[in-house]
Amino acid sequence: xxxxxxxxxxxxxxxxxxxxxxxxxxxxxxxxxxxxxxxxxxxxxxxxxxxxxxxxxxxxxxxxxxxxxxxxxxxxxxxxxxxxxxxxxxxxxxxxxxxxxxxxxxxxxxxxxxxxxxxxxxxxxxxxxxxxxxxxxxxxxxxxxxxxxxxxxxxxxxxxxxxxxxxxxxxxxxxxxxxxxxxxxxxxxxxxxxxxxxxxxxxxxxxxxxxxxxxxxxxxxxxxxxxxxxxxxxxxxxxxxxxxxxxxxxxxxxxxxxxxxxxxxxxxxxxxxxxxxxxxxxxxxxxxxxxxxxxxxxxxxxxxxxxxxxxxxxxxxxxxxxxxxxxxxxxxxxxxxxxxxxxxxxxxxxxxxxxxxxxxxxxxxxxxxxxxxxxxxxxxxxxxxxxxxxxxxxxxxxxxxxxxxxxxxxxxxxxxxxxxxxxxxxxxxxxxxxxxxxxxxxxxxxxxxxxxxxxxxxxxxxxxxxxxxxxxxxxxxxxxxxxxxxxx
Ligand code: HEM
Numbered sequence: 001x002x003x004x005x006x007x008x009x010x011x012x013x014x015x016x017x018x019x020x021x022x023x024x025x026x027x028x029x030x031x032x033x034x035x036x037x038x039x040x041x042x043x044x045x046x047x048x049x050x051x052x053x054x055x056x057x058x059x060x061x062x063x064x065x066x067x068x069x070x071x072x073x074x075x076x077x078x079x080x081x082x083x084x085x086x087x088x089x090x091x092x093x094x095x096x097x098x099x100x101x102x103x104x105x106x107x108x109x110x111x112x113x114x115x116x117x118x119x120x121x122x123x124x125x126x127x128x129x130x131x132x133x134x135x136x137x138x139x140x141x142x143x144x145x146x147x148x149x150x151x152x153x154x155x156x157x158x159x160x161x162x163x164x165x166x167x168x169x170x171x172x173x174x175x176x177x178x179x180x181x182x183x184x185x186x187x188x189x190x191x192x193x194x195x196x197x198x199x200x201x202x203x204x205x206x207x208x209x210x211x212x213x214x215x216x217x218x219x220x221x222x223x224x225x226x227x228x229x230x231x232x233x234x235x236x237x238x239x240x241x242x243x244x245x246x247x248x249x250x251x252x253x254x255x256x257x258x259x260x261x262x263x264x265x266x267x268x269x270x271x272x273x274x275x276x277x278x279x280x281x282x283x284x285x286x287x288x289x290x291x292x293x294x295x296x297x298x299x300x301x302x303x304x305x306x307x308x309x310x311x312x313x314x315x316x317x318x319x320x321x322x323x324x325x326x327x328x329x330x331x332x333x334x335x336x337x338x339x340x341x342x343x344x345x346x347x348x349x350x351x352x353x354x355x356x357x358x359x360x361x362x363x364x365x366x367x368x369x370x371x372x373x374x375x376x377x378x379x380x381x382x383x384x385x386x387x388x389x390x391x392x393x394x395x396x397x398x399x400x401x402x403x404x405x406x407x408x409x410x411x412x413x414x415x416x417x418x419x420x421x422x423x424x425x426x427x428x429x430x431x432x433x434x435x436x437x438x439x440x441x442x443x444x445x446x447x448x449x450x451x452x453x454x455x456x457x458x459x460x461x462x463x464x465x466x467x468x469x470x471x472x473x474x475x476x477x478x479x480x481x482x483x484x485x486x487x488x
Contacts, residue, residue: 027375027377028374028375029075029375029376029377029380030061030064030066030371030376031061031062031065032066032067032068033057033060033067036068039070039071040070041067041068041069043069049469050469051358051387051469051473054076054359054385054387055387055388055391057076058076058078058385058388063077063078063079063372063388064076064077064371064372069381072380073377073379073380073381074362074380075371075376075381076359076383077382077383077384077385078388079389079392080389080392080419080420080422082372083384083386083388083389083426086382086384087363087384087426087427087429091427091428093365093369094365094382094427095117095429096117096363096364097114097115097116097121097361097362097364098115098362098363098364099115111124111280111281111283112124112281112283112285112287112288113284113285113288113432114288114291114292114361117364117366119276120281123276124276124277127261127285128285128289129432131257131264132257134254134260135182135257135260145178145181146443147331147333147443148187149174149177149178149187150174150447151331152190153171153444154448154451154452156173156190157170157482158484160481162482162483162484163481164457164479165479165480165481166477166478166479167302167480167482168302168477171444172199172202172203172294172295172298173195174444175293176198176199176202176290176294177195178293178440179289179290179294180195180244180290183244183256183257183258183290184248184256184257185248185251185255185259186248186256194240194243197236197240198237198290201233201237201240202237202290202291202294204233205233205237206291206470206471207470238283241283241287241290242283244258245258245282245286249262257289258282258286261277261282261285264277265277265278292432292433293433293436293437295471296357296433296437296472297440297441299356299474299475300351300437300441301444302474302475303475304346304347304441304445305448306465307346307349307403307465308449308454309454309455309456309462309478309480310462310463310465314346314403314405315453315454318340318343318346318449319449319450321340321342321343322340322446322449325339325340326339326340326446326450328450328485331446331447332443332446332450333443334439334442337442340442340446341413341414342409343442343445343446343449344442345406345407345415345416346405347441347442347445348405348408348415349403349404349407349408350403351421351423352391352421352423353391353403354467354475355386355390355391356423356472356473357386357423357425357471357472358385358386358387358390359383359384359385359387360384360425361429363381363429364379365377365380365382366378384425386423386425389422390421390422390423392420395420450485452482452484452485453484454480454482455480455481455483456480457479457480463475463476463480464476
């Protein structure tokens with residue numbers, strides 16, 4: 001990039017910034033916690049871990065405040081009632097998503113499920129959901145498929161022979177295999193080279209996502225060399241997805257998601273229906289489902305195990321419950337879920353406290369709107385701060401920052417289902433994979449505790465509960481020992 005180009009970029013950014021500052025001041029946008037800098041806005045003010053900072057800004061500014069990411073306005077919504085009023089009661093206004101940087105590298109903008117809006121999003125989401133239902137979403141067939149994968153997972157873990165092991169990689173392999181087998185009709189051998197390449201690229205994708213987000217706010221950064229690596233990464237994932245589609249699309253529509261999508265598209269076209277179903281949307285939906293369905297579940301499992309190492313009394317109570325309610329004669333199945341109240345409570349408590357997607361997935365305002373007398377200009381980003389609900393002391397009590405599964409159990413010993421428990425988001429864009437994720441979490445974690453005693457590598461020195469602030473809040477890498485329990 002030469003100096004003239006650089007000068008033009010800086011000059012244009014200043015003009016854009018001045019325009020935004022001037023117009024937004026007169027528009028009464030929600031308050032900023034601190035004054036934004038020219039060009040970069042609050043990007044340099046944001047700390048590496050923004051969670052405590054957002055909490056502090058909420059105390060300072062109230063339930064709604066503004067942050068400038070470059071010249072882009074991001075409005076942060078806090079508090080359960082305000083989040084519900086905005087994203088559920090006014091879903092028509094607040095259900096769109098912005099187009100993100102990666103779309104550019106797909107050769108087509110705004111395709112698939114996660115980063116689309118309007119009619120296209122509605123059709124792609126509804127097709128994805130109805131197709132996934134055919135393959136067992138919300139039914140026992142999916143649970144059986146997951147259970148089969150869990151048994152491979154436990155065998156892999158057993159191979160650690162009680163030596164220190166980091167379970168993250170094995171867990172990603174296993175959860176990715178479930179979604180890949182639904183999409184393509186085929187489960188992969190863990191050593192399959194294409195599968196290993198896919199997992200590696202997904203890991204790179206997730207770890208470089210913050211960098212990717214910055215490019216969304218400063219498109220000129222795409223000319224810097226580091227960015228090319230990201231582009232290459234996305235292209236590699238896309239090529240693997242294309243290969244999945246080529247190999248799966250001509251199979252029986254009952255065999256896999258891809259073939260079923262293609263058959264449905266052909267039938268809509270044949271009957272003269274106007275449809276957004278095409279190869280590009282299929283490609284991007286497959287990409288979305290693998291990305292959204294792998295990292296989130298894996299991260300939650302890794303958090304649960306970390307809590308078990310730090311709270312051995314909770315682990316013992318879960319094991320005792322499994323022993324009493326199920327015994328060791330068979331692995332827990334989905335029909336056992338209602339019996340394991342304490343385990344279910346511990347899973348909920350993990351999701352609440354770990355809050356792995358603290359600001360959910362960002363939305364965009366497609367027209368100028370008002371919230372509590374503030375103006376939210378067209379094109380602004382808007383995010384529900386799930387942390388502000390999941391960690392709220394007014395909802396969960398003064399020990400909201402302590403891991404305590406009992407808070408989800410009522411006086412009669414029944415599982416509580418508070419409406420403020422929103423780790424899967426809210427409104428029309430609520431997680432599409434919620435039922436699958438819940439089934440996975442129950443089957444993986446019940447089997448894990450039934451089969452192994454989870455121990456820290458150094459007795460009485462459990463790994464710290466630190467995390468890395470990526471696209472999800474990932475526990476810092478840690479090891480543990482898995483000691484097989486005595487089975488009768
Ligand atoms: C513990 C696991 C999971 C958590 C905590 C989680 C959480 C979330 C959250 C917070 C959102 C954004 C919702 C919003 O904008 O309000 C989301 C969206 C989404 N999730 Fe999940 N998720 C999980 C597992 C899964 C799985 C297993 C799948 C797929 C098989 C999946 C697919 C999706 C998709 C496609 C979207 C975008 C929905 C849309 O924009 O219409 N998720 N998820």
